[in-house]
Amino acid sequence: MSKEAVIEFKDVNKVYGENIAVEHINLKIMEGEFVCLIGTSGSGKTTILRMINRMLKPSNGQIFIKEEEISELNPVQLRRKTGYVIQNIGLMPHMTIYENITLVPRLLKWPEERKKAKAKELIKLVELPEDFLDRYPYELSGGQQQRIGVVRALAADQDIILMDEPFGALDPITREGLQDLVKSLQEKTGKTIILVTHDMDEALKLATKIVVMDEGHMVQQASPTELLRQPATPFVQKMIGEERLIQARADVTPVKTIMLKNHVSITPDRSLNDAISLMRQKRVDSLLVTDKDNKLLGIIDIDSLNNNYRKHLVVADILNEITFYLEEDQLLRDTAHRILKRGLKYVPVVDAEGHLKGIVTRSSLVDMLYDIIWGSQDMEETL
Ligand SMILES: Nc1ncnc2c1ncn2[C@@H]1O[C@H](COP(=O)(O)OP(=O)(O)OP(=O)(O)O)[C@@H](O)[C@H]1O
C-alpha cells in the first residue's frame, strides 16, 4: 500500500487570549493509521481534533489534508473527507435516529434510497433492531445512543474518521464490543482514524500510533510497543500507569489479578423473557448461567436466544456448555495466549469448586501481554 500523509500539522498553535490551548503541534498521520490522542483533561485533545475538521481555526501554523491546506477547502469538500463523532455523543434530540445517522449524507445530497440502505446497514452493524431508526434519541438507552453516535461517523464513507471519546459511558463489555468493531472496520476499510481517549487500555488496544498530550504539548508519538518500552517523560510513565510498569517486571501473574467482577449471570429456572430483559437492562449480549450456589453451569447468548426463542422455554432449555474457562489461580502466561487465539470476548473465571468468580476480558489481557509474556517481541505479529 502506498503511504502518503493524509493529515499533517505544521507548527500549529491555538490560543485563546492569554491562554495557550495547544502549542507547536507537528504531526504527520499516514494513510490507514489508527492514531489515539491521549492526555489529561484540558491537555488539548479536542482542540486538535476540531482543528482538523475546521470547527476551530488555528491561531498559527498550517494543517493539510492530502496536501491541501484545509483553510482552502470548502465545507462540503471537507465533509466528504472527514467523519466526526463528538464528545458526549452529540445526537440531535429533535431528529430521529434515521435522521441523525443520515445527517451528513443529507448534506451531501445523497438520494433517499442510498441513505436508507446505509442507515439499515449501520444499525445492523451495532446490533440494534431496524425499527429503532424511527425512534428519537431519548427513546434509547445511553449506551445505545452512543453506539449510534459511533456508526454515524461511518455513514458518509469518508476516508478520515475523527472520534472524541466515543466509548466513554459504556459498560466494559459493550465498550469492548464497539472497540473491536471499530478496529476491525478500520483494518478492513483502511480508513484513517484519529480517536481521543482518556483510557490507556483503549489506546494500547486500538492504536497503531499513540500521541501523548500534556498541557497543550505533544510529549511523545510512538507505537504502543515503543511507548511501553520507552516512555519519553515521567508524565508518559504516569499515563501508562505504575501498575502496568511494575507488572512488566513481574514474572508470574495469576488470572485473578486482572479478573473483572462486573459479569452478569442468571439462574437456569428463569424464563427466556427474563433473560432478554436482563440483557437489555445490562446491555450485554450474553449471560453466564449459575445455580443457586453460584456454580457455573453454562452460557446463553443473544444468538441462541434469537434462534430458539419460544415463550414457555426457560434458560436451562437453551443453555450452552462452557467449553473454556479459567481457574482464578492459574497463571496468565499459561493461559492468555489460548484466550486470544480463540478470539473470545471474555472468559469466565471459577474457583477450585467451580463457583463463578468473575471474567477476564480480551482488552485486560492484551496490555498484560505486552508487558509480561512477550516482553521484547512485537505484539502485533503474535496476535
Ligand atoms: N473556547 C475556549 N475559550 C477559552 N479556552 C478554551 C476554549 N476551548 C478550550 N479552551 C481551553 O483549551 C484547553 C484545551 O481544551 P480541550 O477541550 O482541547 O481539552 P481536552 O484535552 O479535550 O480535555 P477533555 O479531556 O477534558 O475533553 C483547555 O485548557 C481549555 O480550557
Ligand SMILES: [Mg+2]
Ligand atoms: Mg475533549
